[in-house]
Structures are given as C-alpha cells and as structure tokens.
Amino acid sequence: xxxxxxxxxxxxxxxxxxxxxxxAAAVIEDGHRILSSVVASQIAIHRAYGGVVPxxxxxxxxxxxxxxxxxxxxxxxxxxxxxxxxxxxxxPGLAGSLLVGLSAAKGLAYARRKPLLGINxxxxxxxxxxxxxxxxxxxxxxxxxxxxxxxxxTDLVLMRGHGQFDRLGRTVDDAAGEAYDKVARLLGLGFPGxxxxxxxxxxxxxxxxxxxxxxxxxxWNFSFSGLKTAVLHLTREAQPPSVSEIAAAFQEAVVDVLxxxxxxxxxxxxxxxxxxxxxxxxxxxxRREFARRATTPVCVPPPQYCTDNAAMIxxxxxxxxxxxxxxxxxxxxxxxxxxxx
Ligand code: KG4
Ligand code: ZN
Numbered sequence: 083x084x085x086x087x088x089x090x091x092x093x094x095x096x097x098x099x100x101x102x103x104x105x106a107a108a109v110i111e112d113g114h115r116i117l118s119s120v121v122a123s124q125i126a127i128h129r130a131y132g133g134v135v136p137x138x139x140x141x142x143x144x145x146x147x148x149x150x151x152x153x154x155x156x157x158x159x160x161x162x163x164x165x166x167x168x169x170x171x172x173x174p175g176l177a178g179s180l181l182v183g184l185s186a187a188k189g190l191a192y193a194r195r196k197p198l199l200g201i202n203x204x205x206x207x208x209x210x211x212x213x214x215x216x217x218x219x220x221x222x223x224x225x226x227x228x229x230x231x232x233x234x235x236t237d238l239v240l241m242r243g244h245g246q247f248d249r250l251g252r253t254v255d256d257a258a259g260e261a262y263d264k265v266a267r268l269l270g271l272g273f274p275g276x277x278x279x280x281x282x283x284x285x286x287x288x289x290x291x292x293x294x295x296x297x298x299x300x301x302w303n304f305s306f307s308g309l310k311t312a313v314l315h316l317t318r319e320a321q322p323p324s325v326s327e328i329a330a331a332f333q334e335a336v337v338d339v340l341x342x343x344x345x346x347x348x349x350x351x352x353x354x355x356x357x358x359x360x361x362x363x364x365x366x367x368x369r370r371e372f373a374r375r376a377t378t379p380v381c382v383p384p385p386q387y388c389t390d391n392a393a394m395i396x397x398x399x400x401x402x403x404x405x406x407x408x409x410x411x412x413x414x415x416x417x418x419x420x421x422x423x
Contacts, residue, residue, distance in 0.1 A: 097396030100183030101175025107154035110396030118157035119393040140178030169399030172200035173419030180415035200409040204421040207359035210383040210394035227353035232360030233259035244401040247422035251302025261306035282329035289331035364388040
C-alpha cells in the first residue's frame with residue numbers, strides 16, 4: 083500500500099462540509115480510511131421551492147451542523163485527543179452556508195487547540211477517489227485527468243500531483259448539474275433534477291430523437307445552455323415527445339460531450355487515469371459510457387461520495403496536512419473560489 087504514514091502513527095482529521103444544502107461531518111484517517119461520515123440533507127426542505135434557497139440553507143445549517151459533528155465523532159468512537167486537525171470547506175459555494183461550517187471549524191479548532199485547514203470544495207470532490215469504501219484501494223496514479231461535474235461546476239482538470247491542478251476547460255454557461263436541474267424543472271420531474279432524469283432516461287432506454295451537442299472545437303470547454311433551450315422548444319411542439327424520451331435524449335447529449343472530451347484530453351495529456359467527481363458523477367449513464375469508451379482506467383466514487391459529503395474534505399485535507407500546510411484563523415469564505423486557473 084502506497085499511502086504515506088508518519089512515525090507518530092495515523093493522522094485523523096475531523097472534516098466539515100456545508101457549502102450548499104448538505105451539513106456534513108466526517109472523521110478520516112490517513113486520507114483514505116472513513117471512520118465516520120454523516121450527511122444531513124436538506125432536500126426535503128428545498129423541494130417545496132423547486133431549488134436551494136440560500137437563506138433557508140444557512141439557517142438550517144445553524145441548527146444541524148454541531149449535532150452532525152457530534153454524531154461523526156461518536157460514530158468514529160474517538161475523542162478529541164485522537165483528532166490531529168479540523169478541516170472545513172471555505173469555497174466555492176453559498177456564502178452564508180460556507181460561513182456556518184468554517185466558523186464552526188474555527189471555533190472547534192481554537193477551543194481544542196488543533197490546527198485548521200481550509201479546503202477547496204472542488205478539490206474535495208476529486209479526493210473522494212482516494213476514499214476506501216469497500217476495502218482498501220490503491221491510490222490513483224498521476225497525472226490524472228479529472229472531470230468535476232457538480233451543480234455549480236463543470237471543470238476538466240489535469241492533476242499532476244497532490245495539490246497540483248491545471249484547469250484545461252470549464253463550462254462557459256450552465257454547469258452540467260445545473261442543466262439537469264433546469265431541464266427536470268421544464269419537464270415537471272421535480273428537484274433535484276439529476277437523479278429524476280437519470281431514472282426517467284433509464285426506464286425509457288435509447289432515445290429516438292437527437293438533441294444538439296456543443297463541441298466548442300479547439301477548446302476543452304463545455305456549454306449546456308443551448309441544449310436546455312432545445313429541450314424547451316421540444317416541449318412547446320404541437321405534439322411533443324414523451325417526457326421520458328426527452329429526458330433520455332437530453333442525457334445522451336450531455337454524456338456524449340462529457341465522455342468524448344474527457345477521453346480526448348486524457349489521450350492528449352497522457353494521463354494514466356480518469357477521475358470522475360461531483361454530484362453528476364453519480365449518473366448511471368455517465369458511469370456506463372466512461373467504462374465503455376475510456377482507454378485508461380476510470381475511478382468513480384460510489385454515488386453517496388459523489389454528491390456533497392465531508393469524507394472527501396477529510397481526504398483532501400490529509401494530503402495538505404502532511405505537506406505541512408495550515409490555515410490561518412483569519413481565513414475567510416471564498417464563494418467564487420476556483421480550483422486552478
Ligand atoms: O456535487 P453536488 O452534490 O453539489 C454541488 O457541489 O453542486 O452536485 C449536485 C448536482 C445537482 O445538480 C444534481 O442534480 C446532480 O448533482 N446529480 C445528478 C445525479 N445525482 C446528483 N445528476 C445526474 N445524475 C444523477 N444521478
Ligand atoms: Zn459539491
């Protein structure tokens with residue numbers, strides 16, 4: 083096993099994630115062993131509004147975050163003595179939501195005299211690929227080509243080593259998850275849209291219609307807003323196709339572009355592995371198409387570690403911790419933080 087281990091024994095990090103509508107805490111050992119991972123989802127609360135309401139999310143975090151942290155420590159069966167550092171997401175995300183998690187982490191770290199580590203949420207998503215879920219896994223090799231597809235981001239990133247990210251491309255308009263959520267709303271499939279479209283498309287099977295793909299040649303960028311408009315026009319036709327047919331055609335278009343461009347970039351940059359990350363990486367068609375078309379190994383976390391969780395933050399924090407990084411207590415939230423330029 084190629085994981086580094088200090089002479090002082092295992093490193094255990096208490097990690098907190100609160101960038102959007104999930105309040106989560108986890109205890110992670112040596113960047114890969116999950117001692118506990120607790121996620122309090124607010125989906126049921128936001129469903130009534132058809133999307134995440136930032137004010138509601140941060141107020142709810144105030145209520146749930148500390149009990150979630152206590153539960154994570156309890157489930158890990160360890161006390162504060164065994165915790166080496168406290169980590170929290172400091173961006174990107176909703177300012178109010180991030181503030182609740184980062185402030186809690188600062189307070190706990192200060193009171194317990196532990197170092198603090200602010201972690202980039204997108205880096206966290208990528209490090210979900212280091213977590214052991216079913217037995218110990220080999221850590222991914224470098225260079226790795228990462229596709230980060232979440233509700234707010236669609237980034238193609240070359241990871242040359244721990245903490246070394248070059249962003250090759252990104253969406254120029256909607257994120258993939260955002261497109262899923264908006265199209266689901268257009269089709270009356272509810273919130274969150276990703277799992278609903280995934281299900282409808284799976285039940286339908288291959289679509290009989292083809293929707294446009296934005297290839298943006300000569301770049302590693304993506305665009306999904308034209309596809310969303312094409313769906314809108316379809317629904318307004320005198321005799322529109324069925325909802326499940328449109329869902330299947332939409333998903334085929336999204337998956338085709340994501341897989342094609344990622345596989346091409348992997349070949350161009352001689353990456354040794356593809357790492358899928360973010361909520362949309364839970365999509366069954368995306369996982370299947372990558373397995374079918376990739377020419378290198380593909381890592382993808384189990385669905386519950388693709389969507390927001392704190393275990394991934396603890397994994398990312400470990401590699402920064404052993405590299406000697408510490409955050410200052412003046413660290414502020416960065417709602418617009420990106421992975422790399
Ligand atoms: O990473 P994530 O949990 O939160 C952000 O950082 O944004 O991603 C949430 C996004 C939502 O847009 C949701 O619709 C999408 O991930 N998603 C999916 C699936 N599960 C979640 N999209 C497609 N298929 C899924 N099965
Ligand atoms: Zn996320």
